Amino acid sequence: MDRDQVEELRSLQDTLYFIGGKWRIPIMNSICNGNRRFREIERSIPGITTRMLSRELKDMEANKLLKRNVYPDTPVLVEYEPTEHCRSFGGIISEMINWGRIHRDIVVRKENK
Amino acid sequence: MDRDQVEELRSLQDTLYFIGGKWRIPIMNSICNGNRRFREIERSIPGITTRMLSRELKDMEANKLLKRNVYPDTPVLVEYEPTEHCRSFGGIISEMINWGRIHRDIVVRKENK
DNA sequence: GTAACCACTGTACTGAAGTATACCAAAATA
DNA sequence: TATTTTGGTATACTTCAGTACAGTGGTTAC
Numbered sequence: 647m648d649r650d651q652v653e654e655l656r657s658l659q660d661t662l663y664f665i666g667g668k669w670r671i672p673i674m675n676s677i678c679n680g681n682r683r684f685r686e687i688e689r690s691i692p693g694i695t696t697r698m699l700s701r702e703l704k705d706m707e708a709n710k711l712l713k714r715n716v717y718p719d720t721p722v723l724v725e726y727e728p729t730e731h732c733r734s735f736g737g738i739i740s741e742m743i744n745w746g747r748i749h750r751d752i753v754v755r756k757e758n759k
Numbered sequence: 760m761d762r763d764q765v766e767e768l769r770s771l772q773d774t775l776y777f778i779g780g781k782w783r784i785p786i787m788n789s790i791c792n793g794n795r796r797f798r799e800i801e802r803s804i805p806g807i808t809t810r811m812l813s814r815e816l817k818d819m820e821a822n823k824l825l826k827r828n829v830y831p832d833t834p835v836l837v838e839y840e841p842t843e844h845c846r847s848f849g850g851i852i853s854e855m856i857n858w859g860r861i862h863r864d865i866v867v868r869k870e871n872k
Numbered sequence: 873g874t875a876a877c878c879a880c881t882g883t884a885c886t887g888a889a890g891t892a893t894a895c896c897a898a899a900a901t902a
Numbered sequence: 903t904a905t906t907t908t909g910g911t912a913t914a915c916t917t918c919a920g921t922a923c924a925g926t927g928g929t930t931a932c
Contacts, residue, residue: 669890721908745851746774
């Protein structure tokens, strides 16, 4: 194994670590698709719980994937906005959607009943 | 949420389910990089255990991601070969490597010390 | 003869990820 | 007036991916 493969594997595993978890990418996708508010994002991802969404959003904010904007009018309005860091992942997500579409018949999902 | 977003999310989640787990993509990457034999693949992915590799390879064979060829000469030679289905994911892996490289400073990994 | 390599399998365990459910206060809607 | 919506938090539980490690049966090198 040469030096390049070691470095490539490291970069790959960095990315995999980053997208770890079941909900991170669907959330990024949702936000990049224009959803901004908590319940809006929640509704756009069937199956996610408020707990998971809350945790993920917090973690994603800490990791500079999104910005949380609070408008303290009444009622308070909270908006989540994707950062460039988040958007730069968009191409990969698009390709994943495409791959999933093409290989739908091959990929047999055990979950979701 | 319109129909397209629902379908996109489904395709995305199919792909995410498919790449689920810590080792699947590193294994695909290794095999697409030319590694063919069990110990060879194992050595190319530091940290993986024989057990996980064994399980993944079996599962990947069942999912038509690779073909297991046994040459029953003595000693027996076993080779894992990527299918087109597997190779078609290569572009996404490359982009992930690239993304990881660019965002190395931002992505802070908690694991691996 | 013994040590190492190959290609694995079996058993047992842990911990983190995810689920389920209830709850909160304020405001808007019916 | 009652219900729903918003933006979440708290508590408890479950599941399974991943780890650790020992063992197997054969082969070849020293």
